[in-house]
Amino acid sequence: MIPDEEFIKDDRVPGPTKEEIRCLVLCKADPMGDEIVADVGCGTGGFTLEFAKKVHRVYAIDRDPQAIKITRENLINHGLGENVKLINEDAEKALKRLGDLDIIIIGGSGGRLSKIIEVGASKLTSHGRIIVTSILLETKLEAVQTFKRLGFKPGIIDVNIARGHPIKRGTMMLANNPISIIWGGLNEDKLEG
Numbered sequence: 001m002i003p004d005e006e007f008i009k010d011d012r013v014p015g016p017t018k019e020e021i022r023c024l025v026l027c028k029a030d031p032m033g034d035e036i037v038a039d040v041g042c043g044t045g046g047f048t049l050e051f052a053k054k055v056h057r058v059y060a061i062d063r064d065p066q067a068i069k070i071t072r073e074n075l076i077n078h079g080l081g082e083n084v085k086l087i088n089e090d091a092e093k094a095l096k097r098l099g100d101l102d103i104i105i106i107g108g109s110g111g112r113l114s115k116i117i118e119v120g121a122s123k124l125t126s127h128g129r130i131i132v133t134s135i136l137l138e139t140k141l142e143a144v145q146t147f148k149r150l151g152f153k154p155g156i157i158d159v160n161i162a163r164g165h166p167i168k169r170g171t172m173m174l175a176n177n178p179i180s181i182i183w184g185g186l187n188e189d190k191l192e193g
């Protein structure tokens with residue numbers, strides 16, 4: 001996993017999803033190497049970089065040109081990017097134009113989550129899966145309800161991580177903001193949480 005501090009950041013773009021969360025999302029995605037992945041709302045490139053190391057192709061989608069710029073910089077900085085296509089467009093439009101997808105990560109939806117999941121689901125291969133990260137209660141509910149409506153059995157975990165920080169008297173555990181990971185797909189065995 002790429003440590004959080006090894007990402008180039010931009011004040012105008014949300015920072016990378018924390019290392020431990022990237023780790024869990026990769027775990028749930030369970031890539032074998034030949035997958036085609038879409039990272040929806042690529043932001044700083046947290047998921048794009050991790051998947052670029054592990055799969056055949058990554059489409060990194062963000063409607064914010066600044067996010068595309070910083071993701072490109074991070075890819076170059078880590079010697080990655082040959083298998084990544086950066087797409088500066090709204091997620092629904094971009095997904096509609098893409099072919100089959102094995103894994104779709106949604107880290108940003110701008111209030112359009114159910115529509116993005118619907119379009120994404122129409123592109124999923126038979127063993128495909130969609131994974132959403134969310135800090136908002138409403139988004140978690142929307143993700144779970146949309147997966148159910150589409151016939152995908154949803155899984156959800158809440159993740160609370162505290163990291164040790166050295167202080168004078170020892171190591172202080174400081175909590176990261178809680179985040180949920182919600183997933184759904186056609187192959188339930190693989191996705192069972």
Ligand SMILES: C[S@@+](CC[C@H](N)C(=O)[O-])C[C@H]1O[C@@H](n2cnc3c(N)ncnc32)[C@H](O)[C@@H]1O
Nearest residue numbers: 016017041043044045046063091107108109110
């Ligand atoms: C919290 S950031 C994602 C951070 C990213 N997972 C990372 O590790 O760097 C959310 C991103 O989603 C993008 N976004 C939100 N709604 C979108 C939409 N409808 N289409 C495309 N991008 C969107 C935002 O521009 C923002 O860059």
